[in-house]
Amino acid sequence: MRVALFATCLVDTMVPQVAHATATLLQRLGHEVVVPPGQSCCGQMHVNTGYRREAVPIVANHVRAFAGALSSGVEAVVVPSGSCVASIHHQQAAVARRAGEHGLADEAEALAARTYELSQFLVDVLGVTDVGAYYPHRVTHHPTCHSLRMLRVGDRPLQLLRAVRGLELVELPGAESCCGFGGTFAVKNADTSTAMLTDKMANVLATSAEVCTAGDASCLMHIGGGLSRLRSGTRTVHLAEILASTEESVTPQQGTRPSPSRPTTPTASA
Amino acid sequence: MTAVFLGIPTAPAGVGHLRGDRPFPDAARDALRDGQLRANLGHATTTIRGKRAGVVAEVPDWAQLREAGRALKAATMARLDEHLEELERQVTARGGTVHWARDATEANEIVTRLVQATGADEVVKVKSMATQEIGLNEALEAAGITALETDLAELIVQLGEDRPSHILVPAIHKNRAEIREIFARTIPGVDPGLTDDPRRLAMAAREHLRERFLRARVAVSGANFAVAETGTLAVVESEGNGRMCLTLPQTLITVMGIEKVVPAWRDLEVFLQLLPRSSTGERMNPYTSLWAGVTPGDGPQEFHLVLLDNGRTAVLADEVGREALHCIRCSACLNVCPVYERTGGHAYGSVYPGPIGAVLSPQLTGVEDNASLPYASSLCGACYDVCPVAIDIPSILVHLRAEHVEAQTRTTPEAAAFRALSKAMSSPRLWRLAQRATGLGRFLARGRPTLPATLPPPASAWTRTRDLPTPPRETFTQAWAREHGSQEGRA
Numbered sequence: 001m002r003v004a005l006f007a008t009c010l011v012d013t014m015v016p017q018v019a020h021a022t023a024t025l026l027q028r029l030g031h032e033v034v035v036p037p038g039q040s041c042c043g044q045m046h047v048n049t050g051y052r053r054e055a056v057p058i059v060a061n062h063v064r065a066f067a068g069a070l071s072s073g074v075e076a077v078v079v080p081s082g083s084c085v086a087s088i089h090h091q092q093a094a095v096a097r098r099a100g101e102h103g104l105a106d107e108a109e110a111l112a113a114r115t116y117e118l119s120q121f122l123v124d125v126l127g128v129t130d131v132g133a134y135y136p137h138r139v140t141h142h143p144t145c146h147s148l149r150m151l152r153v154g155d156r157p158l159q160l161l162r163a164v165r166g167l168e169l170v171e172l173p174g175a176e177s178c179c180g181f182g183g184t185f186a187v188k189n190a191d192t193s194t195a196m197l198t199d200k201m202a203n204v205l206a207t208s209a210e211v212c213t214a215g216d217a218s219c220l221m222h223i224g225g226g227l228s229r230l231r232s233g234t235r236t237v238h239l240a241e242i243l244a245s246t247e248e249s250v251t252p253q254q255g256t257r258p259s260p261s262r263p264t265t266p267t268a269s270a
Numbered sequence: 271m272t273a274v275f276l277g278i279p280t281a282p283a284g285v286g287h288l289r290g291d292r293p294f295p296d297a298a299r300d301a302l303r304d305g306q307l308r309a310n311l312g313h314a315t316t317t318i319r320g321k322r323a324g325v326v327a328e329v330p331d332w333a334q335l336r337e338a339g340r341a342l343k344a345a346t347m348a349r350l351d352e353h354l355e356e357l358e359r360q361v362t363a364r365g366g367t368v369h370w371a372r373d374a375t376e377a378n379e380i381v382t383r384l385v386q387a388t389g390a391d392e393v394v395k396v397k398s399m400a401t402q403e404i405g406l407n408e409a410l411e412a413a414g415i416t417a418l419e420t421d422l423a424e425l426i427v428q429l430g431e432d433r434p435s436h437i438l439v440p441a442i443h444k445n446r447a448e449i450r451e452i453f454a455r456t457i458p459g460v461d462p463g464l465t466d467d468p469r470r471l472a473m474a475a476r477e478h479l480r481e482r483f484l485r486a487r488v489a490v491s492g493a494n495f496a497v498a499e500t501g502t503l504a505v506v507e508s509e510g511n512g513r514m515c516l517t518l519p520q521t522l523i524t525v526m527g528i529e530k531v532v533p534a535w536r537d538l539e540v541f542l543q544l545l546p547r548s549s550t551g552e553r554m555n556p557y558t559s560l561w562a563g564v565t566p567g568d569g570p571q572e573f574h575l576v577l578l579d580n581g582r583t584a585v586l587a588d589e590v591g592r593e594a595l596h597c598i599r600c601s602a603c604l605n606v607c608p609v610y611e612r613t614g615g616h617a618y619g620s621v622y623p624g625p626i627g628a629v630l631s632p633q634l635t636g637v638e639d640n641a642s643l644p645y646a647s648s649l650c651g652a653c654y655d656v657c658p659v660a661i662d663i664p665s666i667l668v669h670l671r672a673e674h675v676e677a678q679t680r681t682t683p684e685a686a687a688f689r690a691l692s693k694a695m696s697s698p699r700l701w702r703l704a705q706r707a708t709g710l711g712r713f714l715a716r717g718r719p720t721l722p723a724t725l726p727p728p729a730s731a732w733t734r735t736r737d738l739p740t741p742p743r744e745t746f747t748q749a750w751a752r753e754h755g756s757q758e759g760r761a
């Protein structure tokens with residue numbers, strides 16, 4: 001299948017390894033990946049902060065960037081971010097319509113119909129749960145709010161993780177509670193956000209997992225940023241990075257940053 | 271005469287309790303430091319959340335029931351005027367008197383006048399959000415009338431000279447030991463050996479209230495529902511104190527928000543299933559009191575119904591926001607809210623806290639009077655999931671944020687930044703340039719994996735407690751174009 005990758009503004013700019021991993025994974029599964037170069041952002045941050053008018057040109061850019069892909073045989077747009085897909089499905093057309101841009105709204109709807117969050121694409125569209133990954137680590141999974149409650153991805157990420165060789169999956173207590181990110185909420189209500197993050201981190205650390213994973217780089221940047229500040233050894237790694245790992249290509253350094261600088265090869269002294 | 275349309279009036283300032291004196295983030299900051307509050311709330315919300323989940327899960331057709339509740343409310347709001355007039359006709363036909371109050375001030379005046387007409391200087395009260403909203407107790411007090419709360423939790427708040435922090439359990443922020451202390455300090459003649467055993471506490475309150483029930487001549491209540499076709503009012507409660515108020519005094523005055531009307535008697539079938547399971551986590555609430563007008567020789571012989579607008583018509587005029595009027599005040603959204611669970615209700619500044627408060631209070635007062643509330647949410651969506659009438663609270667929050675942004679007449683620094691970012695994000699060329707600005711981050715990080723913890727505002731709000739990764743040298747799309755050549759022609 002010919003698949004277009006929407007990296008999202010955050011992943012593209014801050015954690016490109018997540019998009020690389022997504023592309024690697026899709027290619028390994030035998031699909032052709034294209035990356036429309038005009039892509040930037042879905043507009044979610046603008047909409048959710050109250051700038052829905054200013055979001056309209058961003059939506060237009062998104063639709064423009066992927067229009068060419070769709071007309072050149074791309075069957076699906078895959079996104080390694082639940083909340084961006086939720087915005088594409090639930091907000092883009094609505095803000096365009098409110099601004100009176102009905103043509104744009106229709107196009108956004110048509111694009112949304114072919115846009116999938118990574119775990120949904122793998123499980124529902126491709127019908128795979130075992131993607132042939134190898135990841136010998138103790139991992140816990142945070143089911144981010146928008147994946148859970150807006151996209152209803154359910155246990156798809158867990159199905160995928162359970163099929164990864166070497167991976168020990170540990171249940172996260174209080175998994176369904178928000179990590180406190182919430183976009184600009186993390187800044188506008190920094191104290192409340194931090195209180196929520198503290199409880200999320202306590203639960204992550206209680207699992208003694210090496211890695212906390214999720215399908216949203218933004219939430220991982222939040223949780224990971226907190227864990228890094230505490231100098232905790234637990235790191236955050238995007239689901240795509242885990243699924244992209246194989247026996248031939250285990251990247252011990254990977255991590256949805258910040259990750260401590262460490263030697264690339266394990267030391268022999270252990 | 272030419273009339274200038276100034277918009278539909280919102281709830282007036284200076285009366286009632288819909289506005290806080292500080293923005294939410296400031297009030298929350300203090301609340302978050304109150305360890306006892308955090309412990310009490312965490313315990314209470316976790317318990318009630320579990321109970322709710324259990325009793326909702328055992329109803330096989332919960333989803334359909336919820337949809338029925340949503341549809342009934344939507345249909346009712348579409349013809350609210352007709353239902354209210356029908357309600358007035360039916361209540362009047364059954365011997366009650368209906369009063370229309372445009373706002374809190376009018377409602378307070380009406381109730382005060384009605385109480386004064388009876389000659390009483392004391393009223394007993396059934397727990398009611400509407401009367402809290404309009405500040406009725408204070409208005410009565412100013413007229414020399416004592417209002418006595420009879421709901422146990424409301425009584426605790428009143429005796430402690432505190433404010434309610436939850437719409438169902440106003441004293442949720444207090445634990446047993448604190449309640450014992452309040453009772454020991456404020457109830458005259460209370461047993462000096464009073465312990466914090468919940469039963470003993472309830473008995474102490476009961477003794478304190480019993481005598482007042484018996485001597486009360488006037489009661490004031492709210493209403494959970496009002497059935498237009500029969501003129502029936504409904505109050506659901508757990509303790510039975512409400513029923514004492516509703517049945518013993520000579521005069522009953524009910525203050526009800528206009529959105530509480532339901533068209534038909536059989537609509538109660540849906541709501542009386544949705545409400546108790548969502549609120550207290552009970553299959554059925556212990557007391558459901560229903561009355562229509564007056565019945566000679568039985569119960570109050572004088573009944574007044576005060577229909578309160580206080581900004582509700584303005585809410586109804588907003589296509590997106592009007593869904594907030596569907597609320598049946600079950601409080602399920604408060605109990606699951608990760609923000610409410612940590613800050614408690616007082617931080618919201620309004621008698622309506624939590625997710626529903628964050629969408630209702632700013633609409634009742636006008637969004638500029640409660641501008642921080644729509645932002646008091648991470649948009650996690652837990653409220654929408656549990657709401658028994660499926661109010662899409664996150665969408666209303668986002669809508670109100672936009673209403674606030676669009677109400678600004680001057681360009682704020684935030685608006686300037688978002689506009690600039692919008693320009694960049696809608697042009698691939700500008701976007702690539704903007705992405706290059708992250709080089710500044712690499713400069714600041716000076717080779718470290720994270721940025722310094724002390725960045726200037728607004729970044730400091732993030733970096734005070736969380737590290738920010740050092741941006742990479744190359745974006746994904748740049749790297750991809752370098753490795754695969756530009757796919758411009760193909761994609």
Ligand code: SF4
Pocket residue numbers: 548596597598599600601602603604626653656657658659660661
């Ligand atoms: S908004 Fe919904 S969940 Fe919240 S109190 Fe109202 S009815 Fe209950």
